[in-house]
Amino acid sequence: MKNHNFKFKNNLLFVENISVPSIIEKLGTPLYIYSKKAILEAWDSYYQAIKNRNCLVCYGMKANSNLAVLKEFSKLGSGFDIVSGGELERVLAIKADPKKVVFSGVGKQSWEIEKAIKAGIKCFNVESEAELHNISRIAKHFGLVAPISLRVNPDVDANTHPYISTGLKENKFGISINTAFDCYQVASKLPNIDIVGIDCHIGSQLTEIKPFIDSLEKIILLINKINTYGIQIKHIDIGGGIGIQYKEESCISPKELIDKVFDKLEDNNLEHLQVILEPGRSLIGNAGILVTKVQYLKESEDRNFAIVDAAMNDLIRPALYHSYHEIVTVVERNVAKKEYDVVGPICESSDWLAKNRLLNELQEGELLAIESIGAYCMTMASNYNTRGRAAEIMVDKSDYYIIKRRETIDDLLRLESTIS
Ligand code: LLP
Numbered sequence: 001m002k003n004h005n006f007k008f009k010n011n012l013l014f015v016e017n018i019s020v021p022s023i024i025e026k027l028g029t030p031l032y033i034y035s036k037k038a039i040l041e042a043w044d045s046y047y048q049a050i051k052n053r054n055c056l057v058c059y060g061m062k063a064n065s066n067l068a069v070l071k072e073f074s075k076l077g078s079g080f081d082i083v084s085g086g087e088l089e090r091v092l093a094i095k096a097d098p099k100k101v102v103f104s105g106v107g108k109q110s111w112e113i114e115k116a117i118k119a120g121i122k123c124f125n126v127e128s129e130a131e132l133h134n135i136s137r138i139a140k141h142f143g144l145v146a147p148i149s150l151r152v153n154p155d156v157d158a159n160t161h162p163y164i165s166t167g168l169k170e171n172k173f174g175i176s177i178n179t180a181f182d183c184y185q186v187a188s189k190l191p192n193i194d195i196v197g198i199d200c201h202i203g204s205q206l207t208e209i210k211p212f213i214d215s216l217e218k219i220i221l222l223i224n225k226i227n228t229y230g231i232q233i234k235h236i237d238i239g240g241g242i243g244i245q246y247k248e249e250s251c252i253s254p255k256e257l258i259d260k261v262f263d264k265l266e267d268n269n270l271e272h273l274q275v276i277l278e279p280g281r282s283l284i285g286n287a288g289i290l291v292t293k294v295q296y297l298k299e300s301e302d303r304n305f306a307i308v309d310a311a312m313n314d315l316i317r318p319a320l321y322h323s324y325h326e327i328v329t330v331v332e333r334n335v336a337k338k339e340y341d342v343v344g345p346i347c348e349s350s351d352w353l354a355k356n357r358l359l360n361e362l363q364e365g366e367l368l369a370i371e372s373i374g375a376y377c378m379t380m381a382s383n384y385n386t387r388g389r390a391a392e393i394m395v396d397k398s399d400y401y402i403i404k405r406r407e408t409i410d411d412l413l414r415l416e417s418t419i420s
Helices: 020-027 037-052 067-076 085-093 110-119 127-139 180-189 210-228 255-269 280-287 319-321 409-413
Strands: 007-008 012-015 032-034 053-062 077-081 102-104 123-126 146-153 195-201 235-237 274-277 288-299 304-308 327-329 337-343 352-360 367-370 393-395 399-404
Touching: 012 020, 020 032, 020 319, 020 367, 020 393, 032 037, 032 280, 037 067, 037 255, 037 367, 037 393, 067 077, 067 085, 067 399, 085 102, 085 110, 110 127, 123 127, 123 195, 123 280, 127 180, 127 195, 127 274, 146 210, 146 255, 180 195, 195 210, 210 255, 235 319, 235 337, 235 393, 255 274, 255 337, 280 288, 327 399, 393 409
Parallel strands: 032 393, 053 077, 053 274, 077 102, 102 123, 123 146, 146 195, 195 235, 235 274, 304 337
Antiparallel strands: 007 012, 032 288, 288 304, 288 367, 327 367, 337 352, 393 399
8 A cells, every 4th residue: 555554454445543444334435545644644744854954834725625634733823825715614623723825816806805905814926927916906995915926837847637737838827037027126116015035846747856846946036136136035935845655656754855956945045044845746645546337347359347336526646647546345355357438427438547457356245445545535526427436534543533424416406597
């Protein structure tokens, strides 16, 4: 298993001290199961790396924004990277400190900006000059000052899937490194704007350190340039992006990245800057499994299909990015291996969770655990084919807590009405 808090004991898969079949017997499938200990350990890998250096982790909550997950991170001292008014409401709902919130995103709407200014967030990561003017206008209207940093697009290849690469000049994100200096000058003259930082985020699921360092070097040059113009910033935000192991990828550790960043800042006499990190996936990705049941087995001339009760609406990553998630049978049996396409019941050929996957020979009714689903799975789930979204639970040693109940069909129909 990708995380040691999910392991087999006497041929049964356990999450911490609880066996998966005993949970499923009560709660059914599909079910997202998170391990609290896995979350704490992932956090610790950042905390230990930071030591006593001036560094704030703002968890990128788009990875997994369940309130219980957010509460755990908040208790640990985390801030949050948000991208919508809805995500801000989540921060406020768990009574986390808005002063540890950074607000990213290319399309912040006026109501979201107003809400964030009034809540007193740490910083807007501004992604265009047009947005900058809007923030200034809104702050002025309410007689408040908006703290901002510019999200700079350094034009660096993150070497990740094109859909999750964000730091290339053809991407919609950030302000081009070539025009950012001009934009800082504009910001310095706008009313009700306080320039506090600089920001960049080049992509997600990065497995090499080089793109981080390449973009950091470009950002440092820019910091020096704005300094000579008299603009003093307080922090540098290097975004999220550290990848996790889905298959056999070798991964960067938070320590490797954090040490390198602080070294670079020291080399450039910038050690007075606070470092902000926005990790999402690396804090939660391998802290969860999705348990699903084999509904039917079907053999065509070409394939063996295992049709399961989870689908692309629960886990869209394979359909969207052709991503790989490890799958294991929850009960280990001593049987031959066989190759399967693991597919859901949705009426789309893209509704697959694994292709040509060698698994223990399956039986109908058998439980499967899909790994590495803590990040970007429930948050990207949908109701396609009028399927209620699955429940989420958090295991804490020998207890578990339902942190989101299963959606019922009534939940889905409640918002709709006919016209007569
Ligand atoms: N900060 C910003 C501004 C971001 O856009 C993101 C992710 C993060 C932080 C967190 O990045 P992480 O540490 O998780 O790599 N749905 C895709 C991933 C999209 C990432 C979007 N931005 C997937 O399932 O792989």
